[in-house]
Amino acid sequence: LPLVARIHGAALDADAASWLVDQGASELAAEDVDLLGLFDQPLQLALHQEYWPAGRTLVAAELLDWGGVWRPLAVGVEVAGIRIRQQAGGEADDLNLVVGDVFGSAHHPTTAMCLEWVAFGPADAPLLDVGTGTGVLALLALRLGATRARGTDLDPAARECAAQNAAANGLADRFEVQSGLGDASWPRIVANLSSGTVVELAYDLAARLASGGSLAVSGFSVEIAPEVERALLRAGLRRVGGDDRLGWVRLDFAAPW
Numbered sequence: 001l002p003l004v005a006r007i008h009g010a011a012l013d014a015d016a017a018s019w020l021v022d023q024g025a026s027e028l029a030a031e032d033v034d035l036l037g038l039f040d041q042p043l044q045l046a047l048h049q050e051y052w053p054a055g056r057t058l059v060a061a062e063l064l065d066w067g068g069v070w071r072p073l074a075v076g077v078e079v080a081g082i083r084i085r086q087q088a089g090g091e092a093d094d095l096n097l098v099v100g101d102v103f104g105s106a107h108h109p110t111t112a113m114c115l116e117w118v119a120f121g122p123a124d125a126p127l128l129d130v131g132t133g134t135g136v137l138a139l140l141a142l143r144l145g146a147t148r149a150r151g152t153d154l155d156p157a158a159r160e161c162a163a164q165n166a167a168a169n170g171l172a173d174r175f176e177v178q179s180g181l182g183d184a185s186w187p188r189i190v191a192n193l194s195s196g197t198v199v200e201l202a203y204d205l206a207a208r209l210a211s212g213g214s215l216a217v218s219g220f221s222v223e224i225a226p227e228v229e230r231a232l233l234r235a236g237l238r239r240v241g242g243d244d245r246l247g248w249v250r251l252d253f254a255a256p257w
């Protein structure tokens, strides 16, 4: 099977292109904002290299020719030097996630954009991860040095999955998972949810943002993003940035207090 390495946001990055060629890519292609390298060899080597453009995720995937459609079978994601895999037995610095039916494998564009926001830091700042799923965002923050993180999820299966992933990766002592937001305030909050849920929670999220804190929300399309932005502005937050990928959006806000 041919294999592909996808570097998000690197379509115009000449260094990333040379790196893929150095790794043995037989062909390069751009897809949307992403740079793809096609490989004839197994790609595990790509997951063990030191080149990761700052703030970008790389997805290494097998490609299966499925009735003329290339269907990716992902084997790993890397962000800020941390490999995120769905398998046990990786290296100590990896994040090895059991995913099952829970959302948060790291491959979805919204998760990837939130991972990049988390990796942007500040690395030691505690993080509230609303709708934690597998715990992937909180666990990356902890792996990168956050002093503590809380994941929340309405779904008991997700809470159990996130707790197990924290324990399996040796991060349980700095991680807690619960169904509700709690009363504490946080310097960083990330919420990868549906647009309706973000709008509904806009005031609750703002109320839990500490002075000078930052919030990233994702989980909705470019078309609906203005409505989500309005709700968070109404809650008193200031828009400071964002990203979009394959029609999905991340919006970044800061507490003006």
Ligand SMILES: C[S@@+](CC[C@H](N)C(=O)[O-])C[C@H]1O[C@@H](n2cnc3c(N)ncnc32)[C@H](O)[C@@H]1O
Binding pocket: 103, 104, 105, 106, 110, 111, 114, 130, 131, 132, 133, 134, 135, 136, 137, 152, 153, 154, 155, 158, 179, 192, 193, 194, 197, 219
């Ligand atoms: C799109 S997944 C995000 C998972 C993971 N954080 C990621 O970025 O890949 C959204 C998660 O939020 C949970 N969820 C939905 N509504 C919620 C709410 N009001 N409060 C907490 N969690 C919620 C869902 O059960 C699901 O696990």
